[in-house]
Amino acid sequence: MADVKLQNITKQFHHQTVLDNISFDVKDKEFFVIFGHAGAGKTTILNTIAGLYAPDSGQVLIDNREVTGVEPEDRNIAMVFENYALYPHYTVFENIASPLKSPKHRQPQRVIEEKVIRTAKKLNIDHLLDRKPSELSNGQRQRVGLGRALVREPEAFLMDEPLTHLDAKLRHQMRAELKEMQYHLDTTTVYVTHDYLEAMSLGDRIAILNEGKIEQIGTPHDIYYFPASEYVAQAFGEPEINLLEGHVQTEHGKHWLAIHEIGEDFLLPEDVSRTLLERGARVLSVGLRPTDIDFSRTDENGGLPGTVYSFEPLGAKAILSVKVKERIINTVTSADEELNLDERVFLKIHLDRAVFFDRDDGKFLARSKRKGGIERGRIAVD
Numbered sequence: 256m257a258d259v260k261l262q263n264i265t266k267q268f269h270h271q272t273v274l275d276n277i278s279f280d281v282k283d284k285e286f287f288v289i290f291g292h293a294g295a296g297k298t299t300i301l302n303t304i305a306g307l308y309a310p311d312s313g314q315v316l317i318d319n320r321e322v323t324g325v326e327p328e329d330r331n332i333a334m335v336f337e338n339y340a341l342y343p344h345y346t347v348f349e350n351i352a353s354p355l356k357s358p359k360h361r362q363p364q365r366v367i368e369e370k371v372i373r374t375a376k377k378l379n380i381d382h383l384l385d386r387k388p389s390e391l392s393n394g395q396r397q398r399v400g401l402g403r404a405l406v407r408e409p410e411a412f413l414m415d416e417p418l419t420h421l422d423a424k425l426r427h428q429m430r431a432e433l434k435e436m437q438y439h440l441d442t443t444t445v446y447v448t449h450d451y452l453e454a455m456s457l458g459d460r461i462a463i464l465n466e467g468k469i470e471q472i473g474t475p476h477d478i479y480y481f482p483a484s485e486y487v488a489q490a491f492g493e494p495e496i497n498l499l500e501g502h503v504q505t506e507h508g509k510h511w512l513a514i515h516e517i518g519e520d521f522l523l524p525e526d527v528s529r530t531l532l533e534r535g536a537r538v539l540s541v542g543l544r545p546t547d548i549d550f551s552r553t554d555e556n557g558g559l560p561g562t563v564y565s566f567e568p569l570g571a572k573a574i575l576s577v578k579v580k581e582r583i584i585n586t587v588t589s590a591d592e593e594l595n596l597d598e599r600v601f602l603k604i605h606l607d608r609a610v611f612f613d614r615d616d617g618k619f620l621a622r623s624k625r626k627g628g629i630e631r632g633r634i635a636v637d
């Protein structure tokens with residue numbers, strides 16, 4: 256296996272820029288996820304790495320060797336597709352052996368047998384070699400698909416939404432399988448998805464692509480807790496992060512955040528106010544994850560009053576939307592709550608967990624790294 260590097264890749268189709276100066280470095284044995292909405296350019300990146308598309312500018316390096324002009328079959332990259340494209344009339348053995356029989360890469364029968372058996376053992380499917388794909392479970396089929404890619408001993412795997420059309424339960428199971436396989440096989444993988452949960456659960460690192468540009472590259476933790484932009488924060492999390500407008504105000508040497516939309520002021524964590532003032536940010540966008548807002552039925556500690564706008568039980572948890580003044584705020588509660596529409600409730604916002612963005616360009620400004628709660632109170636909001 257090897258590392259895969261993209262340097263300043265640009266690609267246009269019909270004068271429309273589809274990839275705009277894309278650079279990243281997938282390390283040897285890394286599981287690297289490219290996340291983006293439909294049309295963001297994810298598949299175009301995979302095709303560029305595989306050599307199916309030539310970039311207009313920029314370089315592709317595999318194992319530090321430039322391959323930008325090299326034909327796909329000479330790149331030693333394996334692409335795994337959504338349906339695994341197994342030959343239905345071939346046995347598992349024949350399916351896995353098929354890449355070793357192509358005219359360009361044909362190998363002697365003895366070598367083929369050895370490689371197929373070794374690959375099947377790695378994937379724990381060596382007892383299934385005589386079966387046809389129709390006699391396999393989905394998980395086993397996936398392993399055969401991967402086995403067929405792996406048998407060529409590629410330098411990297413490229414996977415284009417391999418789990419998209421599976422139902423939720425199976426998808427979860429397959430995710431676990433892929434993860435386990437990755438752990439045992441030490442493969443370098445570039446994996447494309449539009450499902451943020453898949454990206455978070457599989458990726459060592461994730462690149463977030465937005466209309467052909469990379470918004471952020473980071474670990475799942477970085478992406479979730481320190482999103483580089485409002486776009487990233489909105490894409491990762493269900494229900495979506497609440498974004499409100501805040502104004503920094505200074506009184507008696509203390510820095511407060513006034514959120515007029517909900518008629519509430521919060522004392523800013525010191526590390527946050529320092530950063531915001533250094534950056535000269537007085538008006539900003541405040542991101543509050545639904546999980547960082549608690550609700551109660553009683554006004555115990557000066558909670559923020561609102562009324563139930565909707566209550567959506569989803570098994571173990573429920574999405575509670577509360578109308579505060581004219582704003583709808585989403586929170587997550589346990590599903591066994593019984594709440595009626597228009598019922599009066601109180602919210603407790605954990606501003607110490609908020610993420611602050613520039614109001615104009617939506618880029619990340621600050622998040623408190625302090626542990627523990629913050630002081631909270633009311634001052635007059637004009």
Ligand SMILES: Nc1ncnc2c1ncn2[C@@H]1O[C@H](COP(=O)(O)OP(=O)(O)OP(=O)(O)O)[C@@H](O)[C@H]1O
Nearest residue numbers: 268269273291292293294295296297298299300449
């Ligand atoms: N061969 C092509 N010719 C013309 N336009 C193309 C070609 N391939 C892709 N595009 C365009 O490039 C843009 C990015 O497409 P791409 O398939 O890379 O997106 P994606 O992020 O993989 O989307 P999806 O999740 O829908 O598969 C789209 O607007 C698409 O229409």
